[in-house]
Amino acid sequence: MEKAIEELLSLRHKNHFDHYYSRLKTHFKDDAFKYxxxxxxxxxxxxxxxKKDSLELAVKYHQEExxxxxxxxxxxxxxIHYNTSQGVYLFxxxxxxxxxxxFIC
Structure with missing residues (x-):
């Protein structure tokens, strides 16, 4: 299973995921994109x-509103989604x- 995931994440298949990042650039602008x-x-x-972590990041990027x-x-x-039982956001x-x-970090 791990080998299959690594193959999927290889540079050869990078373009299958690139649209996730490029969608962010078209959907959000300026500080909203940065956030x-x-x-x-x-x-x-x-x-x-x-939620506290996400708000602290929002303040840093002037997106608290x-x-x-x-x-x-x-x-x-x-x-992403919000896991209510743990009180956290997850991919x-x-x-x-x-x-x-x-590839992005």
Missing amino acids: ADILLKELAIRHTLS HYRKIIENLMYDGY NSPILKRWWEQ
Whole structure:
């Protein structure tokens, strides 16, 4: 199973996932993009983010008024979800998370 995941994440298949990142660039602009970008990078590295963590990032990127809408968009577009039992945001797909960590972070 691990070998199959590594093959899927190889440079040869990188273009299959590139559209996730390019969609962010077209959907969000300026500081909203910077916030979405750093949120996903932090989520890839740390594996989870709390609501408090996401708000602290929003303040840093001047998105405290818009961060809920940005997160809702990321959820609606299939990047992330909120696990209510743990109280954290997670990537929807562990494969996408690993790709993000490998190629975007």
